[in-house]
Amino acid sequence: MSAPLVHLFPCLNDNYGFLLHDPDFGMTASVDTPEVGPILQALDERGWQLTHIFNTHHHWDHAGGNLELKERTGCTIIGPRADADRIPGIDVKVGEGDRFEFGLQTIAVSETPGHTRGHIVFHLPEHHIAFVGDTLFAMGCGRLFEGSPEQMWDSLQKILAWPDATRIYCAHEYTQANARFALTVDPANEDLQQRATEVDAYRAENRPTVPTTLALEKQTNPFLRADAAGIRQTLEMENARPVDVFARVRALKDAF
Secondary structure: OOOOEEEEEEEOOOEEEEEEEEOOOOEEEEEOOOOHHHHHHHHHHHOOOOOEEEOOOOOHHHHOOHHHHHHHHOOEEEEEHHHHHHOOOOOEEEOOOOEEEEOOEEEEEEEOOOOOOOOEEEEEHHHOEEEEEOOEEOOEEOOOOOOOHHHHHHHHHHHHOOOOOOEEEEOEOOHHHHHHHHHHHOOOOHHHHHHHHHHHHHHHOOOOOOOEEHHHHHHHOHHHOOOOHHHHHHHOOOOOOHHHHHHHHHHHHHOO
């Protein structure tokens, strides 16, 4: 069995598009559909044929290209069962605990509500690859448009249970701004300080900061570090529940 290939490319203003390719079966999925033109260009450059779309959630910059791509290619659209009414052209509905085969690759689905009510993530456990949409970002997490802090905290716990080596493909290039905020709530974190410097250097050269790894996020992402003593001291929440610390960090980021 060949390892799956992932191709990342910019879309819109700050989105990333992803093509997931199974070399053995020649199948290719677009993970979300932020912009049709760049997706078609990426497919053409690699000589890949679009067979699937995997939608993480319904927002226009994630599902807006569904119908045009389906009309052009006849691809199959797989998306969240809990939000099927808002996923254009959905063919296959999936949810918590579902697994499906993509060529020789096994895709595991987890429901991660918080950013939206029906958000899901796609995980390839055998290859330590995960497409997390807008649930988790490099040093950040999604805004709580349709869910509660408790829901998002529970969703993030599912991601935290994966192996540290998991490569996290998040959907936006928000890392530099996220780092600036993270330093305000976790200022003594030396790993975070070093990473912020590295991110500045990457972005100065217009290099992507995605994918990240779960290990790196555990060290530097304040939304995953509600138990960290430094963050609790900064927020004067030493005895608070982790979910309450998370909620405070999220509220502060919303106003940052």
